[in-house]
Amino acid sequence: MWGLVDAKLIRVSTTMRRFASASSLPPPAPATAAQAAALRFGSAATTRVPRALALTASTCPWHRRHLCSSSSSSSSAAAAAATAAAVEEARQGRKQLGATTQLYEYLLANVREHPVLKELREETAAMRGSQMQVSPAQAQLLAMLAQILGAQRCIEVGVYTGYSSLAVALALPESGRLVACERDERCLEVAKKYYQRAGVAHKVDVKHALAADSLKLLIDGDKRMYEEYYELLLKLVRVGGLIVIDNVLWYGRVADPLVNDRKTISIRNFNKKLLEDNRVSISMVPIGDGMTICRKLVDT
Numbered sequence: 001m002w003g004l005v006d007a008k009l010i011r012v013s014t015t016m017r018r019f020a021s022a023s024s025l026p027p028p029a030p031a032t033a034a035q036a037a038a039l040r041f042g043s044a045a046t047t048r049v050p051r052a053l054a055l056t057a058s059t060c061p062w063h064r065r066h067l068c069s070s071s072s073s074s075s076s077a078a079a080a081a082a083t084a085a086a087v088e089e090a091r092q093g094r095k096q097l098g099a100t101t102q103l104y105e106y107l108l109a110n111v112r113e114h115p116v117l118k119e120l121r122e123e124t125a126a127m128r129g130s131q132m133q134v135s136p137a138q139a140q141l142l143a144m145l146a147q148i149l150g151a152q153r154c155i156e157v158g159v160y161t162g163y164s165s166l167a168v169a170l171a172l173p174e175s176g177r178l179v180a181c182e183r184d185e186r187c188l189e190v191a192k193k194y195y196q197r198a199g200v201a202h203k204v205d206v207k208h209a210l211a212a213d214s215l216k217l218l219i220d221g222d223k224r225m226y227e228e229y230y231e232l233l234l235k236l237v238r239v240g241g242l243i244v245i246d247n248v249l250w251y252g253r254v255a256d257p258l259v260n261d262r263k264t265i266s267i268r269n270f271n272k273k274l275l276e277d278n279r280v281s282i283s284m285v286p287i288g289d290g291m292t293i294c295r296k297l298v299d300t
């Protein structure tokens with residue numbers, strides 16, 4: 001998830017896992033909330049013009065073990081097989097749900113990818129969990145959203161090896177700052193190496209912790225904190241700011257009524273929550289594994 005936050009809210013720490021379980025998003029890997037990569041801009045009550053972009057990780061954990069656990073009907077088995085195939089394709093580098101190889105290659109050829117991002121993507125491809133990385137097209141969209149908003153402050157919940165955070169950091173102005181929350185130290189080491197290599201390390205405040213803890217620290221003295229990351233991020237972004245959640249299509253599983261494993265249901269529920277949440281306007285974009293862009297409408 002990404003968001004725009006006010007400068008004074010810049011200390012972060014998190015617990016993606018909690019985000020997921022609390023908000024009915026898949027727990028582990030990404031931490032949660034529906035797999036998200038949420039791009040949130042804006043911050044809580046502030047009279048200043050908050051210009052920050054917050055990015056939080058995805059909603060779902062892309063652990064394969066979860067992908068094959070659904071109902072026992074043959075249709076469900078077929079859906080599980082299709083999902084497993086989609087995950088495998090993502091792991092191998094094709095990260096656009098529903099696209100043919102030919103179309104994905106065309107899409108990739110039309111993304112402006114910074115050379116350091118390309119190096120990072122190539123190193124990540126050989127790593128465990130590489131399917132978790134957002135697609136170059138998604139990262140480009142996140143960076144553009146940050147620029148459109150004039151974001152000065154961003155938060156990412158779930159950094160992994162840093163692809164989306166690096167893309168956003170590159171798009172931020174020199175005065176911009178990104179709080180990058182990740183619980184896995186080894187992933188963070190890779191991310192930090194590439195922040196340095198791209199010359200943006202000074203813009204990134206790395207938080208090696210559970211994202212919820214980090215986010216709570218950003219909400220000074222507020223004892224009425226919500227349990228879920230989404231709610232935490234809603235507090236942190238300003239009115240007009242964005243929260244972007246990744247993996248909302250969950251390899252297509254959310255659309256198949258025969259697939260009813262715990263993670264799929266949690267993402268479906270989270271999508272429904274967003275659909276009915278009149279505090280934000282939303283746009284579900286079928287890019288990568290699906291991203292929902294939420295724009296905060298009212299002060300919370």
Ligand SMILES: C[S@@+](CC[C@H](N)C(=O)[O-])C[C@H]1O[C@@H](n2cnc3c(N)ncnc32)[C@H](O)[C@@H]1O
Pocket residue numbers: 014015016017018027028029030031032037057058060132133134157158159160161162163164165181182183184187209210211212
């Ligand atoms: C889908 S990946 C993020 C991918 C990233 N946006 C990219 O472009 O490469 C989700 C990440 O969230 C991390 N994560 C999961 N739960 C977390 C938590 N509670 N706190 C912090 N990080 C968490 C995982 O370790 C994983 O690296």
